[in-house]
Amino acid sequence: MEKKKYMLDMKVVSNAALGSMYALLKLSPADGNALPPVEAGQFVQVEISDSKTTYLRRPISVNYVDRNDNTLWLLVRKAGEGTRHLAAAAVGSVINVILPLGKGFGLIGDASKRVLLVGGGVGVAPLLYLGKQLSEAGVRPEFLLGARSAADLLMLDQFESVGKVYSSTEDGSAGEKGLVTTNSIFASDFDKIYCCGPMPMMKAVAALARQKGVDCEVSLENKMACGLGACLCCVEKKTDGHNVCVCTDGPVFNINELPW
Numbered sequence: 001m002e003k004k005k006y007m008l009d010m011k012v013v014s015n016a017a018l019g020s021m022y023a024l025l026k027l028s029p030a031d032g033n034a035l036p037p038v039e040a041g042q043f044v045q046v047e048i049s050d051s052k053t054t055y056l057r058r059p060i061s062v063n064y065v066d067r068n069d070n071t072l073w074l075l076v077r078k079a080g081e082g083t084r085h086l087a088a089a090a091v092g093s094v095i096n097v098i099l100p101l102g103k104g105f106g107l108i109g110d111a112s113k114r115v116l117l118v119g120g121g122v123g124v125a126p127l128l129y130l131g132k133q134l135s136e137a138g139v140r141p142e143f144l145l146g147a148r149s150a151a152d153l154l155m156l157d158q159f160e161s162v163g164k165v166y167s168s169t170e171d172g173s174a175g176e177k178g179l180v181t182t183n184s185i186f187a188s189d190f191d192k193i194y195c196c197g198p199m200p201m202m203k204a205v206a207a208l209a210r211q212k213g214v215d216c217e218v219s220l221e222n223k224m225a226c227g228l229g230a231c232l233c234c235v236e237k238k239t240d241g242h243n244v245c246v247c248t249d250g251p252v253f254n255i256n257e258l259p260w
Contacts, residue, residue, distance in 0.1 A: 003100070005228075006036050010097045012089045013071055018154055021078050022122065023087035024063070026071040030094050035072055038065050039104030040130035041219055041252045044074070045227040046086060047096040054082035057098065059224040059247070061125040061196075064132065064158075072099070075125040075154065101227045102251050105130050105194055105217055109137035113191040117163075118205050120146040120180055120197030124154055126219055130194060131162040142166070142190075146180030146197070149173045181205060190214055196221075206255040216255045222246040 010027035017023055029035060045057035064073035076087045089095060105126075108115065115134060117127045124145050131141040141163035147153045150173040159165050167175030168183045176183050180197075181204040189212075195205045196219035209216035222234040229248035236246050239259050244250070 004036070005098060005101065007096065007098050009094050010072070012091050012093050012095060013069075015087075015089055015091055018075075019151055021152075022154060023076045023078070024155070025074045025076060025086070025089060026066075027074065027095065027097065028069070028071045035065060035067070035070055036100065038062055038072070038100040038129075040107075040133045041104030041126050042100040042102050043126075043227070043247075043251065044072070044097045044099040045101060045224075046074070048082045048085050049096070050085055054085065056082075056225050057227065058082045058086060059101075059227055060086075061219070062100070062129055063125045064129045072097075073128075075122060077122040098227060102247055103249065105219070105252050106254075107133055107137055108139060108192060111138040111140075113139060114142070114189065115139055115192045115194065116142050116144060116185065116190045118144045118146075118180060118193060118195040118197070118201075120201045121152070122154075123195075123197030123201075123219070123221070124159075126196055127194065128155060128158055128162065131159065135162055140164075142185075144168070144180060144183055144185055145175075146183075146201070147174075179204075181208060192216070195219070203260050206258075206260050209255060217252055218255060218258070220246050220251045220253065222251070 009030040011030045013026045048054040060074045063075040078084045119127045134141045143165045146168045149171045168180045193216040202218045224234045224247045225231040227247045229245040234246040
């Protein structure tokens, strides 16, 4: 059964700049009601009402849900006009959001299993909440985070509060030097890998998982206009030849579903 979606006015509780290219927004329902259920890996569609050139909502991954203070976190990268306006949202302002959208990650609750969560760039965003949910299920997550440099590694303190963190930077300024897929952690054995980031990185991680026979889920970042499966701009072809909408059938897929 399809889960209920909500269109909510959300108040900006805080807005913290993370370097020059990112902002961490914390939102809470403007009416004071509790946030609806949200799964790790789901996303929201955000209205950019103060931009005269942004007509469509912007899809943003759910970074975290804090039930203690009733806030939804969004990690926003300033990629274009819409996200620049969103990243500049003033504390106290109200943003309209549709949530929760899409299919999230599949959780495992076996404490004996070893899991690796791999993220690159802003693709690290959904992994924080995933790590928290895995931890609550009894699994101690391990994170591998990749970036161009140490300055681009995001939210390290938050990730380290949830699980063990490894990192790779292209310039070697933090962690191991090189791409995420060359990190020595891949010499270890894992029972499951979760991944989100640039497409080339996810395909390379998927190839490593297949070589090792490890179950792997990836979160696709196709362009989305509606988030509801109506506009068909996020269509992806599956291994069985069928076309599916990433916004409704995903964004999370098992790599065995994808013809990579």
